[in-house]
Amino acid sequence: MRGKRVGIVGVGNVGSSVAYSLAMSGSCHEVILRAHDVDKARGKALDLSQAAQAARKHTVITVAETLEDVKDCDVVVITAGSPRLPGMSRDDLLIKNAQIMKDVMHVIKVSSPNAVIIPVSNPLDAMVYVALKETGWDRSRVIGMAGILDSARMAHFVYEKLGYGAGQIRCSVMGGHGDDMVPLPRFSTVAGVPLTDLLTWDEINEIVEKTKKGGAEIVGLLKDGSAYYAPAKATALMVEAVLTDMKQIYPCAVMLDGEYGYSDVVSGVPVMIGARGVEKVIEANLNDDQDRKFAKSVGSVKELIDALYANNFYAE
Numbered sequence: 281m282r283g284k285r286v287g288i289v290g291v292g293n294v295g296s297s298v299a300y301s302l303a304m305s306g307s308c309h310e311v312i313l314r315a316h317d318v319d320k321a322r323g324k325a326l327d328l329s330q331a332a333q334a335a336r337k338h339t340v341i342t343v344a345e346t347l348e349d350v351k352d353c354d355v356v357v358i359t360a361g362s363p364r365l366p367g368m369s370r371d372d373l374l375i376k377n378a379q380i381m382k383d384v385m386h387v388i389k390v391s392s393p394n395a396v397i398i399p400v401s402n403p404l405d406a407m408v409y410v411a412l413k414e415t416g417w418d419r420s421r422v423i424g425m426a427g428i429l430d431s432a433r434m435a436h437f438v439y440e441k442l443g444y445g446a447g448q449i450r451c452s453v454m455g456g457h458g459d460d461m462v463p464l465p466r467f468s469t470v471a472g473v474p475l476t477d478l479l480t481w482d483e484i485n486e487i488v489e490k491t492k493k494g495g496a497e498i499v500g501l502l503k504d505g506s507a508y509y510a511p512a513k514a515t516a517l518m519v520e521a522v523l524t525d526m527k528q529i530y531p532c533a534v535m536l537d538g539e540y541g542y543s544d545v546v547s548g549v550p551v552m553i554g555a556r557g558v559e560k561v562i563e564a565n566l567n568d569d570q571d572r573k574f575a576k577s578v579g580s581v582k583e584l585i586d587a588l589y590a591n592n593f594y595a596e
């Protein structure tokens with residue numbers, strides 16, 4: 281039986297950090313890097329392979345000369361595309377990154393026909409939609425990364441507010457990966473204690489707002505791109521859940537098919553991930569307030585999808 285193989289298309293900040301995370305955990309046999317600049321990919325592959333040796337892991341990092349060489353992968357992560365700069369919204373990347381996603385999927389659906397695809401490029405939910413549309417694959421095999429990141433950010437802001445509990449904070453964020461994402465304090469705990477027992481609603485609302493702006497805060501500080509360490513770790517967790525058939529529940533961006541009352545739109549919801557990708561979509565009971573916020577977030581993603589059609593994106 282051959283070892284597990286993971287392709288990473290787009291070897292910028294997030295892509296190379298995903299490769300690093302996978303190499304450090306040794307969770308796959310081979311990571312294949314694909315970048316336009318093949319020499320740069322070769323340099324990263326050498327550096328990463330040497331890091332794996334230092335960590336005494338067996339993961340090897342190789343380079344795909346062409347996209348077609350991202351072949352027979354078990355998982356393919358898509359981090360190709362522009363990041364936003366200060367003052368931009370993720371949605372400003374829509375048309376440019378949708379074209380990249382479409383071109384990449386056109387090849388990957390043939391070269392790695394049995395893979396689970398994990399889109400990361402922004403605007404994330406719309407990119408998952410484009411990937412599904414281009415491949416024509418079952419929705420279980422295209423899973424967008426965002427919810428793990430947004431939940432981790434919320435946990436960080438809870439820690440900042442409390443001053444204790446780091447590593448014991450479990451937060452939940454649903455909805456699209458945009459300005460209308462839906463942090464869920466009522467579904468969040470610290471070592472099992474409900475967040476609502478530990479903080480006032482004023483404090484909780486502050487955390488909610490910080491979470492929604494968490495990506496923009498980092499963009500404003502970095503000035504030349506966006507976050508990558510936390511996004512990469514979140515992506516690696518999803519890759520590992522597939523490779524090891526872990527049946528873990530994570531918040532991820534998936535095509536809804538009636539769940540929460542929506543269809544033909546992508547949004548972040550809790551899903552169970554195993555070897556076949558999304559093996560179950562979990563329907564949490566939302567109260568009226570949560571439901572209203574989730575509806576708004578779904579509406580924002582729908583507007584992006586409509587914008588793709590309005591721009592003749594799908595016209596040949």
Ligand SMILES: NC(=O)C1=CN([C@@H]2O[C@H](COP(=O)(O)OP(=O)(O)OC[C@H]3O[C@@H](n4cnc5c(N)ncnc54)[C@H](O)[C@@H]3O)[C@@H](O)[C@H]2O)C=CC1
Pocket residue numbers: 289290291292293294295314315316359360361362363364373377380383384399400401402404425426429457505506507508511
């Ligand atoms: N879903 C999420 O939560 C997150 C999404 N992102 C998104 O991920 C994407 C990547 O971010 P970074 O790595 O920071 O950007 P980056 O600029 O460091 O890397 C992007 C790379 O994609 C490459 N690229 C562009 N078109 C390509 C193609 N057709 N084939 C192969 N490579 C191609 C570029 O040459 C560049 O190296 C951005 O769209 C960003 O907004 C970033 C963080 C979190």
Ligand SMILES: O=C([O-])CC(=O)C(=O)O
Pocket residue numbers: 363364370402429457494495496498499506507511
């Ligand atoms: O903020 C951005 O543009 C990148 C991203 O999606 C994030 O870090 O959440």
